[in-house]
Amino acid sequence: MAKYSTGGGIDSGDSCELCGATDVDTSSVNVAGAQLQVCSNCAQHDDSVKQTSDSTREENRKKRAARNTARMHDSAKADASHWESGADYDDDQLPYLVSAYGEKVTEARQDAGYQLEELANELNVTENDLLALEQGRAVQAGIGGSVVYAVEETLDISLTDE
Numbered sequence: 001m002a003k004y005s006t007g008g009g010i011d012s013g014d015s016c017e018l019c020g021a022t023d024v025d026t027s028s029v030n031v032a033g034a035q036l037q038v039c040s041n042c043a044q045h046d047d048s049v050k051q052t053s054d055s056t057r058e059e060n061r062k063k064r065a066a067r068n069t070a071r072m073h074d075s076a077k078a079d080a081s082h083w084e085s086g087a088d089y090d091d092d093q094l095p096y097l098v099s100a101y102g103e104k105v106t107e108a109r110q111d112a113g114y115q116l117e118e119l120a121n122e123l124n125v126t127e128n129d130l131l132a133l134e135q136g137r138a139v140q141a142g143i144g145g146s147v148v149y150a151v152e153e154t155l156d157i158s159l160t161d162e
Contacts, residue, residue: 018042094138095145096161102136108155109134123150 015022016039018031026037029046038045098104109119116134120127125147132141133151152159 016042018045093145094143095148097138097148097159098161100136101138101159102134104157104159105130105151105155106134108157112155119151119154123147123154125150 014024014026016024016026017036018038019042021039021041024039026039027043028035029038029043030036030048031038031045032047109116112119114122116127116130120130123130129141129143129147130151132138133143133147138148148159151157
């Protein structure tokens with residue numbers, strides 16, 4: 001049966017205060033806030049050692065994460081094969097749009113007598129792109145500035161915020 005220290009200064013002899021092993025060499029450790037004399041098998045429960053190893057483990061995890069992030073950025077710079085070949089994303093940037101631009105597009109389209117499909121065909125854009133513009137989701141849908149400018153010109157409206 002294990003002996004537990006009450007802090008009364010009673011000499012535990014050569015027995016472990018955690019597991020009760022007798023005739024063993026003991027060392028003083030901190031377990032759950034109590035200073036105990038424990039055997040080498042129970043010394044692994046020393047809270048001060050765990051805290052150090054936990055913080056070291058966290059530090060090592062953060063270092064590994066930083067190295068992996070740096071490695072991803074380095075490989076992305078070296079290998080651009082995941083980008084569409086020949087695409088220049090800077091040439092068709094989405095301009096700043098006025099607030100409630102989606103409602104403005106819908107109203108102008110209806111006033112001009114176009115169905116969504118008809119206007120999409122005339123502008124040579126997908127219905128999904130035009131619908132995203134009408135729903136105010138141009139940024140999320142990745143609509144290019146060329147679509148916005150074509151809609152502005154065809155419907156004679158201004159969607160860009162200068």
